[in-house]
Amino acid sequence: MIRKFKFFFRPILGLTKWLNEMSDESYRLVKIGNTFYYFEECEKGKFRYAIDYVANKSYSSLKDYEDFLKESNIRYIEKAGSIGKVSLGNVRYRPYADSRAKIATTDGMIKREFLILEKENDGKPFEIYTNIEDKIKTLKVMRKPTIAMIIFVGLMFLFSTGLIPQYQWTLYKFELFPKVNKIPLMIIFGVVEVLLAVNLIRYNMEINRLKRESEIRE
CATH class of the missing domain: 1.10.287 (Helix Hairpins)
Structure with missing residues (x-):
């Protein structure tokens, strides 16, 4: 297993490109720490990655979405984001979120702002939204x-x-x-x-x- 540190000003586009490049170099994302990404060796280009922004969702909506991903055989890893928030202890106010998701807590949506999605490479672009x-x-x-x-x-x-x-x-x-x-x-x-x-x-x-x-x- 190897670990790498990476920072992205544009976390969705930058991280998506980097993870797919890592897969092309025979590395699969295993987990994410506070500052590092952990990879294990895999077949070259075996996996494709996409990033979805979910900080606007409520916790229940996120769980429903994650259940859908499991049924679709898409692996996901929750990733923290630290943008657009006002925080007080373990509670954060997100003015941009859906009405039921404006107040985020540690047991809810805090540190779950992004989902890294992974599926096996079938030769087609991995697009979350095609419409x-x-x-x-x-x-x-x-x-x-x-x-x-x-x-x-x-x-x-x-x-x-x-x-x-x-x-x-x-x-x-x-x-x-x-x-x-x-x-x-x-x-x-x-x-x-x-x-x-x-x-x-x-x-x-x-x-x-x-x-x-x-x-x-x-």
């Missing part, structure tokens, strides 16, 4: 955490610049960034905001491409 309308709907769901993070990071940037005044009561003053050099914070928030904006543009471009393709087919 264009379903692909567009899925991309819109995946886009929501990025929008939420853009708003959050944007507010943090404005607080760090002082453009949004710190709130003050009669005797007490609440400050997010008290007595620290604001310039490094502004740079960090600014860079993160730009990267998030680029990711949002990519989502929008792919959605628009699929819409144009759908119109051509019609």
Whole structure:
């Protein structure tokens, strides 16, 4: 068994490509740790991988989906994601999720934001969604955490610049960034905001491409 560390800014596209490349090099994904991916040797190109985003689902919906995957002979591994959340202890608020999934807990959807799907290679592309309308709907769901993070990071940037005044009561003053050099914070928030904006543009471009393709087919 071998282990590898890998970080992906675009976890679905990047991870999907990498896992399929690992399979082509005769390695099958066995499990995932907090920071490492573990592989065992297999026949070259024997398995194909796809990644599905499920953080918007409720826990019961996820279990139903996983039961469906088992019936379809598709192996899955739950993968954690750490985007688009406000957390308090073991409870997280996800404003982009379905109505029953906005509050996530450790025993529920926390650390189950993605599913890595695996099936034996039958020579056909491993696509989770083949219908264009379903692909567009899925991309819109995946886009929501990025929008939420853009708003959050944007507010943090404005607080760090002082453009949004710190709130003050009669005797007490609440400050997010008290007595620290604001310039490094502004740079960090600014860079993160730009990267998030680029990711949002990519989502929008792919959605628009699929819409144009759908119109051509019609």
